[in-house]
Amino acid sequence: MTELPLVWIPRPVHQDALERLRPHTEVACGYGPGALSFDEVADRVVAVLLRTERVDGAMMRRAPLLRIVARHGVGLDTVDVATARERGIAVTTTPTANSRSVAEHAIALLLAARRGIGIAVRNEGDARRAIRGRELSGSTLGLVGFGRIAREVAAIGAHGFAMRVLAHDPQVPAADIAAAGAEPVGLAELLSRADNLSLHVPLVDATRGLIGLPELLALPRGSVVVNTSRGGVLDEDALLEAVRQGHLAGAGLDVTTVEPLPEEHPLRAEASVVITPHTGAQTDEALRRMAVEAADHILARLA
Structure with missing residues (x-):
């Protein structure tokens, strides 16, 4: 009997992936x-999933x-891609599978920040006097980065909340941004007009510390900032x-430079800052x- 190829899965994944793999692999x-x-x-x-x-x-x-490392997610920062390339090992990701979920989370954080949800939760019975929230509807959303997730956020913002949407992404043609329903602008103009700033860029040398104090102070007073991209893009200090x-x-932060953000970090003491653990x-x-x-990528590589 021919031995089936062995797939190693270090952490639990959805049962449907296991059912997909088991008829064809061990x-x-x-x-x-x-x-x-892994050593065993x-x-x-x-294959590794x-x-x-x-x-x-x-x-x-x-x-x-080893022929393939299939990443259940987007980034490749945990995989030695250079060595994989040298050894002819395929490395794959699932870049579109979580776009809607992350986009909805970005909107949830925008709502929490605009409506003072963190303050309301901490003040409990005194919340009515502690907060004066603001509606998203009719405000301006500025998107830094305009990839898959940002486009989902733009669509939700424009159609669900009647928001004006600005976008800045040097890697995306202005015509493509406009065709997706956003106004293409430079970063300085975006910052000067955005009531809500949402970050959607990868962490690379060019984006590390992209949004610092000068950029934050360039936003209109009373703005809110959301980061669901990568810690390090936004200067947390x-x-x-x-x-x-x-x-x-x-x-609203779903990502931070250090994850999880230490309990003693001063941002945790700010009721107006909502933090979720990635x-x-x-x-x-x-x-x-x-x-x-990811399972389908493995089966395609082994076919």
């Missing part, structure tokens, strides 16, 4: 009863049969200063889509 899990570590399967593993775990060059070199000065009405993509629907798509 699945070894790094969790639960009978858990196997390295000589046989042909991972979420946020690291697959480095040393691991790849210990796995002579600058955000704290802008909030404490009263220039910003609030902020959960933008954590919906049942997105988790299923990401897992199944």
